[in-house]
Amino acid sequence: MNPLPTPDPVVGPDPDVVLAGVDARLAAHDAEQAELFPGPPTGRQPVHTLYLPADRVHAGIVSEVGAVALAAFDEHLPDPAALQRVFRAAQVSGDSGGGDLVAPADAPAILALVRAKLEVEPVEDLRIDFEDGFTQRDVPAGRRDRDEDEHVDRILAELITRWSGGSSSPPFWGVRFGSLDPATRRRGVRTFTRVVAGLAGAPDRDALLAGFRPTLPKVTSVDQVRAMVEMCRELEAACGLPGRALRFEIQIETPQSICAPDGSALVARLVHAADGRCIGLHYGTYDYSAACGIAAEYQAMDHPAADHAKAVMQVAAAGTGVALSDGSTNRLPVGDAEAVRAGWRLHARLIDRSLRRGFYQGWDLHPAQLVSRYVATYAFYRRSVPAACVRIAAYLGTGPDAGYLDEPATARALADFCVRALDCGAVTADEITTRAGVDRADLAALTRPGTDHEESR
Known part of the structure; x- marks a missing residue:
């Protein structure tokens, strides 16, 4: 058998020279992509945000909330069988995969782990609300500015004293202030400025700022995000804070924040207009649904209008380092035993649905919702971790x-x-x-x- 002839060496352009040309042409693109899309979020993301009106917040609020949640847990979930029975119908076949939310074999572990969580760290992220939840209904109109200032000062004094050194503080916390729309702008800026100034003077300011997550609500334009960025820069300089110490969440509560007048996805531009200061995009269930004309009975986290908005948010945030949070359900687990359990089942089903869709955080409105939050979250992870x-x-x-x-x-x-x-x-x-x-x-x-x-x- 004759040996195969040795092929002649390939003669052509030097690949390194070709590569150098490609590198040169793409250098600006590469730098831009690295800046715009630094990668997924880093660090711990809370599984929830507990939203409480400012007038209900006090130094012992975290312990109080934990005690209320624990009392509901102990009353309705005394053993693994009760846990499995209460949450048996939490999943909906076809929507979230079918089957029970809590597997019988895992019920003892989930029961023990959730109870320990409610005892040790009931709140992962607390949002003190100076916006829609802070109604001031009983405060005369002429006194509302002073009333809000007093609540800001009181909360800062109590929380700074109580939370210094990490004592009883949640890992994350923040304020939701008035939006930058004309009607609420003055009050929102005043409250945010007052909060930042108070934190800047705290003995343990660096630790407090590390978990600080202010929420910018009802965003409707790129200009509002840019104004927020400039306000953060000015406050950092005026209060002697390190550069970029102030970052913030953008709450997606308006159709305008999803779809710009030209039909483009405005939320993507909002993320990049934040100049790296945006921590997360938070979906606002009820404001967004109402603005889309959804009847109150059907406003929910699993409505098709909500799914569309969140899908756009998810694509816009991908690779930017910005986290995602789903919204809340206003069907609370309160009342008689069956009403509590029905509220838990609905909440748990919605949480499981969000988790399966890549939304690892959501908003809670009542201490008893912490029970269903952790049961659903723990069950989700424990089903899939093995x-x-x-x-x-x-x-x-x-x-x-x-x-x-x-x-x-x-x-x-x-x-x-x-x-x-x-x-x-x-x-x-x-x-x-x-x-x-x-x-x-x-x-x-x-x-x-x-x-x-x-x-x-």
């Missing part, structure tokens, strides 16, 4: 084949899922290590693009 751990171990080569051909992006999502489960207390570190053979540091490394293992694949 399979996620098997897939992580297979991806890393430390476990048997999982039956999936997972790519780096999916591996990052699996690791992020497990980190979220750990952060909120749905699973323990030992459970992750036992199932996946990795610890939290390994998971955190896996969530970052460009890890050694990813590059080796």
Whole structure:
């Protein structure tokens, strides 16, 4: 058999020279993309925001809220069987996958973990409301400015004293002030300025500011976001705060914030107009639904109008470092036993639905909703963590084949899922290590693009 002839060497352009030309042409594009899309959010994201009117907030509010939630929990969920029975109908077949929200085998663990959560950290994120929830109905019109100022000063004095050093403070907190629309602008700016000035003078200001999340409501234009950015810069300079110490959430409550007059997705422009200061996009269930003309009976987080808005938000926020939060349900778990349980089931179903759609945070309006918040959240993670751990171990080569051909992006999502489960207390570190053979540091490394293992694949 004659050997195959040796092919002549390929003669042509030097690939390195071609690459240099491509790099030069795309240099500006690469820099722009890196600035506009730095990657997914980093750090812990709370699973909820508890919204309370400012006149109800006081130094012991977190403990008080936890006690109310715990009392409801103990009254209606005395044992694993009761937990499983109450939440049995929380899922809707076809909408969120079917089956019971709480698996019978997992009910004892969820019962114990949720109860411990309500005792130790009942509130992950507290939003003190100086906007719609702060009605001042019983305050004469001529005294409302002074009344709001007094509440700001009182709350700051009480919370700074109580929360200094981390004592009884939630991991995250903030204020929702009046919008930048003309009718509420003066009052909103006054309250936000007063809050920031008070925090700047606090002995433990850096710790308080680390978890501070002010919410800008009812945004309708890019100019409002730009004005908020400039206000933050001016307040940082005037109050002696480090640059970019003030970041904020944008609440999506108006159709104008989703769809601009020219038909473009305005919410994407809102994110980038924030100049890196936007922490999250929060959906406002009822203002948005009402503005779309939805009848009150049908205003809900699972209405098609809500799903459309949130889908646009999700695409706009992807890769920008901005987190997402779903809204709230105003059907509260209060009244007789069946009314409480019905309220929990509805809330839990909506939470599970949001989680499945990639909205890992939502708003709560009542202490008893913390029960369904944590039951639904813990059940969601505990259903999927075992399979996620098997897939992580297979991806890393430390476990048997999982039956999936997972790519780096999916591996990052699996690791992020497990980190979220750990952060909120749905699973323990030992459970992750036992199932996946990795610890939290390994998971955190896996969530970052460009890890050694990813590059080796």
